[in-house]
Amino acid sequence: MKGNNKFSIGEFSERTGISIRTLHYYDEIGLLQPEKHPTSGHRIYKHQDILTLQKIVSLKFLGYSLEKINNLLHESSFTDDLNETLTLHLQALEEEKEQIEQSMSAIKRVIKLLEEEGEVDSAILFTLIHSMQTENIQKEWMERHMQPDIAEELSKKTEEEKSTLDQTFIQLAKEVKQLYGKPVEDPIVQEMIKTFLEASFAFLGEDLMQKLADANVEELDIQELENMTPSPFTDDEQQWLNEAMEYCMKQAELNQE
C-alpha cells in the first residue's frame, strides 16, 4: 500500500496528523467516508480525501461543529453561507475571549491578594471572586437603576485601584470578624469603620459618592443586588456592622453641627 495515491488508514493518519479513531469516527458520522476494500473492509484513502479532511480541519479550527461542517461539505453553495457564518463565529469568539480575559484578570487579582495578605479567610476570598465575576452584571444593574454615567465611571477604575479596594475590603472583613461582639460605640470599632469609609471615599471620589447617595433606589432592587453578591458575614455579624456604621454616621453628623 505504498502507492502514491492510495493510503491505508495508518498512513493517512500519519500524513494528516489526525488520529485513527477520529478517522473512524468521521467515517461513522458520514463526514469523511473513504472507499473500502470489498472483502477485508479496510479503508482506502485517496488524494481527494486529504483535501476533504483539510476542509474539515479548517472549518473545525474556525469553530464549526462537525454537524455543520457536514452540511457545509454537502451543500454546493459554499461561500455564500460561509461569509455569513464567519461573522457570527467571530462574534462568538470575541465573547469567549472576553470571558477568558475576565477570568484571567480575576485570577491575577486573587494571586496578588494572596501574596500581599498571606492567608485570607476563604469566605472573604470568595466574596471577592464572586464580585469580580459578576462585575459586568453589576454594571448592567447600575445602568438600569441609575444614571448610566455613574456606572461608566465606576467601571473605568483601573486594575490598580480595584486591587487597592480589594485589600481595604479584606482588611475590613478581618477586623469585623475580630472585633465582633464588642459594643458598637467602642473607639476601636469606630476607628475601623472610619478607616474603611475613608478608603471607600478615596476610591469613589467625592462627587460619585454624592451621586450614589442621591440616587434613590427601591428596596426591592437593592435586594436584587444583594442577592448577586452575598456577604462573607453571618447575619449577626452583618447586623452588628450595620449598627456600627449607623452609629459612626450619626457621630459624624453631630460633629458637623
Next chain:
Amino acid sequence: MKGNNKFSIGEFSERTGISIRTLHYYDEIGLLQPEKHPTSGHRIYKHQDILTLQKIVSLKFLGYSLEKINNLLHESSFTDDLNETLTLHLQALEEEKEQIEQSMSAIKRVIKLLEEEGEVDSAILFTLIHSMQTENIQKEWMERHMQPDIAEELSKKTEEEKSTLDQTFIQLAKEVKQLYGKPVEDPIVQEMIKTFLEASFAFLGEDLMQKLADANVEELDIQELENMTPSPFTDDEQQWLNEAMEYCMKQAELNQE
C-alpha cells in the same frame, strides 16, 4: 417555606441563579448536598449552602473542574493549594486565549479575502486557512531547521502584509488553474510566474530570501513541511507549476550573464 433560613430547591435556584437541574446534579456528585426532608425527600437548602455554592461557582469561574472543586471543598487547607493551582490555571487560560486570538485573526483574514476577491475556489481558501492555523507549528519547524532569526523575522510580519500575500497567492492559484495546459515557456505563463515571484520577494525582503535559499534543508524535512500544508493543486498542476518556475529561474540566470 418562606423562612429566612430554609429554602426549597426552587427558591434556592431563584436566589442563586443556578438551575434546579444543576442543583440536582451537584447533589448527585456530592458537591452540594443539602439536608433532605426525612419523609418527603425534598431538599432543604440553608444559608450555609449559599456560601458553599458561591465557592463552587467562583472556582468554576476560575476554571476548575467540578471534581477538583469537590476535592478543594473537602480539604481543609485551601489557600496553600489555591495559590499554586491559580498560577497553573492562568497559564492554561493564556494558551486558550492565544488559540482564540489566532482563530479570530484567521477568520478576519478570510472575511477580508472574500470581500476583496468575491468568490474564491474552496480548495484555495482552505489551503490558506490551514496555513494560518498551522502558522506557529510552521514557525517551530523553521526554528528546528534553520537559524531562529529567520523564523522570528517571518512571524513578525504584520497582518497587513500577510493579507497582501494571501491575495497574491490566491491570484496565483486562480491563474494556475486557468493557464494549466499551456506550454511553460508561453509568455503569459512566464509573466504570471514573474509577478508571483516578485510579490514573494517584496514580502520576504531581499536578505531573508537569500537566507532561505542558503539554508540547506534535507529532502525528508521538506516532505514533512509539505505534509503540513497540502497544496490546492492537483499533482499534475503542481508539477506543471514547478516546471514553469524552473524555466523562469533559468531565463533569469541567462539574462543576468
Next chain:
DNA sequence: CTTGAACCTCCAGCCACGTCAGGTTTTATA
C-alpha cells in the same frame, strides 16, 4: 377534597472523540 404547582427519581442524550476488548487481515521474516 380537589387541583395544580412544585418536587422527587431514574433514564437518555449531547459533543468529539479516547480507550479497551476480541477478532480478522496483511506483511515480514524464517
Next chain:
DNA sequence: TATAAAACCTGACGTGGCTGGAGGTTCAAG
C-alpha cells in the same frame, strides 16, 4: 509456506457538565 507481529476491523463503554423527559409523589391554596 508457516508463523509471528503489526495493522486493521467492529462494537461497546467512558468522559464532563450538564439538559430534557417520563412517570410518580408531596405540598399549598381554594
